[in-house]
Amino acid sequence: MIFYLSCTGNTYWAAQTLAAATNERLVSIPDALATDATYRLHDGERIGFCLPVHGWRLQPLVRRFLDKLRLVPAARDTAVSGREHLLRTYTYFLLTAGDSCGEYAEQLERALADIGLAADTCCSLLMPESYVGLPFMDVDTDLREAEKKMEARTTLMRFADILTDRRAVRMPIHRGAAPRFYSRCLGTAFHAWLVNDKWFKVDAALCNGCGTCVRHCPVGNMRMTEAHPGATPHPEWLHTGNCLTCMACYHHCPRHAIDFGRFTKGKGQYYFTHNRTHHDD
16 A cells, blocks of 8 residues: 655656555555544555655655554554554655655654654655746756656666565665755755745736645645636645645646745746647646
8 A cells, every 4th residue: 555645747657556556555644634534554565655745745645644644554464453464564755856855755754653664665756846836946947857767767677676576675765965954954944934824915907716736735735716796716825834835836737827935936847747748638
């Protein structure tokens, strides 16, 4: 079983690839949070987590999911206590990041330990940049995007081999040059000031009311609304506290009508399949 969170498609691609390699089921974390999050494991089933790094810190949404998650042993293992069974279950995680993970992996491992899981192996992938909410950050060039995807595919195939063989071999995590500073200083400030939906706005003159942004919000924090009956509907952010500031709404807008304050003016857009032709889709 693979639990995943994906915003612009990088992590979904990785999770899909691993699911195909291991013949295991995919579960969306936001979808799981809308249920009782109880899952019975199949005989011999692995437990995997595929997560994007946002602001170098474990997202509150992921913490809420782990707190809610209940894993029931496979039928043949019912004689073994739940916690002992989980410790015996092959467990892994994969992280995706545009540049570095900081101490995200360490935070995740502590959160997993709290629910009785110990990671046998782990991996991180550097994927095309999607965070554009600061003045000095933009999407990667087309060439760098292609290079990152090619390198990530090679690493992912190596990781899939490790999972298939159930080996306890840890691949390197891209922690960055100063992981403590990233996660404990920059990450704290980032989550305190920038991880919310109050900075998003829509240009009504550009918006055509298609609703693409709403459909791609991974946490359901948007809706389409009309200023008055018969008017073109425009997106509205719901201020639920669930916003990840993942920029999925900004990146998927076909009219480039959404901005994050003034930080995204003139910047590029990215999602995993954005450069495919309609035939490929």
